[in-house]
Structure formats: C-alpha cells, structure tokens
Amino acid sequence: MTIATTFSLRLLRGAAGLAALFALSQPGVAQPRPPAAVQQTMDIGDEPGRVSTEEVSITEGPFARQMVLFRSNEPPGTVIIHSAERFLYVVQGNGRALRYGIGVGREGFQWSGLVQVSRKAEWPDWRPPPEMLQRQPYLPRFMAGGPGNPMGARALYLGSTVFRIHGTNQPETIGEAISSGCFRLANGDIADLYERVPLGTKVIIRHQATL
Template sequence: MRWTRLLAVAGVAFACSLPAPVIGQGSIPSPTIRDRDPGVDGNQGFTLPYEFRRQAVFYRTHEAPGTIIVNTHDRFLYLVQGDNRAIRYGVGVGRDGFQWGGVHRITRKQEWPDWTPPPEMIQRQPYLPRFMAGGPGNPMGARALYIGNTVYRVHGTNAPETIGHSVSSGCFRLVNSEIEDLYERVPVGTKIVVQHR
C-alpha cells in the first residue's frame, strides 16, 4: 500500500554519483527508507515485490516507441512500445527536495560504472568514500544511463529494497537485473521524459 511505502525512516541516502540541487544546511529532506551502505551488495536472494517487477502494461502516451518516461510520483519507468503498450519497471526516485522533471536524451551508457561522490554530497555526508570502483557493492549498480548534460542517471543499485521509495539525490535506480534489461533495449540518443508534479 502507498502509505506503508511513505513511512519516513531515519537514514542516509546514497544515490547518484553526481551533484544534486543545493539545499540549505539543516534542511536536507529524509528518504522514505534507509539506504544501504556503499560496498554492501543486497541483491543476492532479494525478491522484488510484484508491483515493481518488469512487466508489459497498457500505457497511453503520444511519445514515440523507444521513449523512456519516468513518473516520479508513482515511481515507475516506462519504455514506450507503441500501440498503447509499454514495458514498466519499478524505480527508486529522488527524495523531497531532490526531485526534478524535464525532457532529455540518453547521452552515454556504462557497464559497472565507478562512483565518485561529488563535493556537494561529501559536504552533506563526509563519511562517504571518495571513490569506489564499479562492482556489486557499488551504489551505481550494474549499469548506468547518463541523462543529457544533467547530473542525473538511470542506474542499478546495491540496495534493491529501496525500489519504490524516494531515497536518492535525484537519480533513478532499478534493481540490477532490470537495469541490465533496460540497458540492452535503449541506445544512446534515446529520449527520456521525466514527469514530476
């Protein structure tokens, strides 16, 4: 149920590897679930709840087939297939204050990306590692799709339990098996529409 997913739990969010919007000191919004520490892989043995598993759905849009649409309110990513169909993936999204919207293109793709927390994130969370090589415990997960010239990405995660929550600094995370699937389906240049109300 929606209300159970929205219970705020104290914790620290480890999301994108790039800067998020600047927020005044002392006013950083809490995520809706505690994030997993970098270096710890939670994907082994995890079962994604059914509603967030990849599935073909009825989806009305005027966007062309191949377009990615991220609905930050409902926490789903849609890959438009045409004929009122889409492939739907569950995602984790930015917590309050770190959400955004717009239209961009996928400008780069990367397998097992490295993670370098930016200065803004280090300032908020000084205990973070300054660099982490790509791998199963990396918060960027198995794949990353870079969004335009923004600081955001669609990427995997080492914390699959955060799918369906608002936890990141603005990036969109999928479980590793789902981002691997999406990564194979979309080329560089793919249009991505981020809907935020």
C-alpha cells in the same frame, strides 16, 4: 531553605552529574541516540560494500517488470519516468509500454525535465558529486565499479546532469523516495533496460502524478 540545605542539594546534583558521565563512559552502557531527524544517512541510499548480484530483479508485486497499457504520443523507444508513481516506462507503441518499478529522489531532490541518454556504463564507478560531498563529507571520493558499488550493475547518464538511471545493491528500496535525484532499478532490471535503450534515447521525467 538553609545555607546547609542548599549546599547539600548542590552536592547531590554534582554527584548525579558525575555519575551520569561515568556511566556513559563505561563500555556496554547504551548511549543516547539523536532523533531520527538529525541522523544523517547516505544520500545514495545504499551501503557501499553490500553485494547484490546482477541477477536480482523485482519479480512480484506492483513494481515487477511487466508490459502494461500506456497512452502516449511519444515514439517507441522513448523512456518516460513518473516519479510520483515510482515507475519508468519504455514506450512500445500500440498503446503499450514496458514498465519497471524504480526508486526516486527524496523530498527536495525531485525534478522533472527532458534529457537524452548521453552515456552508458556497465558496473560504473561511483564519484559522489561535490554537492553531495559538501552535505556528507564522510562519503568516499571514489569507488570502483563492481557488485559492492552503490551504482549497481549498469548506469544510463542523463544529458549533462549529475543524475543517472542506475542499478542498486538494495533492491528493497525500489518504490521508495530515497535518493538525491537519481532513478534506481534492481540490478536485473537495469541490465534489461540497458540493452533496450541506446545512446541518444529521449527521456522524459515527470514529477506530478498522471490523471
């Protein structure tokens, strides 16, 4: 290859690079999107400002609130969460439980344990914990309670942890693993659960599927 040819190729490459930069800088030109794996989404899995009314419940399909057969040695009133199954049960006794469909923690944010309901709140405020803010510093530091709040219509706080059973303004996420460890119900369902579960209620979280 001659020196002249090499020089010409370099000019063409340089011109192509400048043309690409120029195109990307123009309005209306589609920008390349990063792979889904590197796109960050809100840990809460909701959209602050999106409104979903308290009346919204899951009324059809497997995640609809319903009475089911349920074997347990726990006393009536105990809350049992089966994360793998995406269900929350309130033990009723006589081999039955009231079952709610829930959303659970995504991969790496699942947990199990025994806690109690330590606090209850209607239309709770949202303060992302420091760990969440460290991962996603663009999140708001505080959001007042209301229909546009990601925490939804009600919240049951679990012991001294940062986790809660709460509502959501995205009921379509029920049945998914999307949160940072909290358990979510549609707003109508969390309002129903809120009235049934007093302070001090025993809550058992089981991550593995039952046999």
